[in-house]
Amino acid sequence: MTGVAAGESYLRVSLSRQTLEWMMDARSLRCWPVSTARNGPGERRGSECTPRGWHRVRARIGEGQPLNTVFRGRRPTGELYGEALAARHPGRDWILTRILWLGGLEPGFNRYGDVDTTWRYVYIHGSPDHGVTGIPASHGCVRLRSPDMLDLFERVPVGMKVLIEV
Template sequence: MNIKISIPAQTLSLFDDSGQLRKQFPVSTAFKGVGEQKGSYRTPRGRHIVRARIGAGQPLGTVFRARRPTGEVWTPELHAQYPGRDWILTRILWLSGCEPGFNRLGDVDSMQRYIYIHGTPDSEPMGAPHSHGCIRMRNADVMALFDMVPLGTHVVLLDD
């Protein structure tokens, strides 16, 4: 399995080992565009791997803070209580860069920047950049992707 994320098209494509497209999903990358610098709130480019899979067995809409389930499940009422929260829901695929000096190590390290593929409220737009740097997906989509993707899966984020 490998994943290709097209930042211009705002899509995530999952390919099997023979190169056949298995699934394609709409996503939302960073509102501020692309970039690797820590604190930039931009989506990093280049080659990555799935370093951690978080949330197996949790219900759809599970709320995560610091990669831990809070015990909450997202609802519009909960959202209204915390209007400025960057909601990380359902599942987390934590990415680690593979290109030293570009998206790995130092001030450009994707893992230290906590760059994830994760669920977001279904009320949030897909197909347009709105995240704080991560790759957001619909909850049902990230749950399906999580179930198909093992640790170590190669992920490339493309800006062309």
Template structure:
């Protein structure tokens, strides 16, 4: 469902396919639906630079580790998305950024590969850490 294509700085010459999870409620743009938004996005903000793998976040602040909170909903790193299509995924009640839609890790990775999130895109820590480190803010992606 999501394509991550890096324009500059990505060390991999070939296209990579990553196992992800998207919303268990399906896809859609509207706020309060917990659906994964579609369309053109960019990485607006990143959180977790310099932190060890296993950091657990609440409201983008570190509150512990996966060892302490194995069922953590947001872990390792956060890439906060911004929709770039006015009226579709930007502005009003369809604004991806205002909906707090992230690419992030989770404490329990057993649901990767199946719909499991509440709108965000989940990645395994082994994929998320290099993706976060090598992907600059402003990078475009299509969901």
């Protein structure tokens, strides 16, 4: 189950351009800067790479939470990201504002077994602005600035397709 039908919108993540685009009929309707995996593309569990291919949004997490809400294990911690919190936790991988949890659609490539995107916990999620520089820096997820993540989240339904390509 890959590809999209005519008139169906989808998200396209470009690893080489470090962008996420809202697409319809091969036209980009909107574009946001992102940061993907520091380790580049790859599908293996434990690789900290961003998985390629067709995915779908399997869950939307964080609706109604304030901007910069901190998440751990897909649950809000009760914290709001800020300079003081960042100073107390300098090495933390910040997952902020909203989460779109991805599931692979290509058996043997990004679905099932050691390549399953869902069980690798790969998300599109909010990040502090300094985490989205156009340079790959994440642990496998697709990071957006928190205001951009909020904008994207409001538009994306569960089940929407996502293509991640080099």
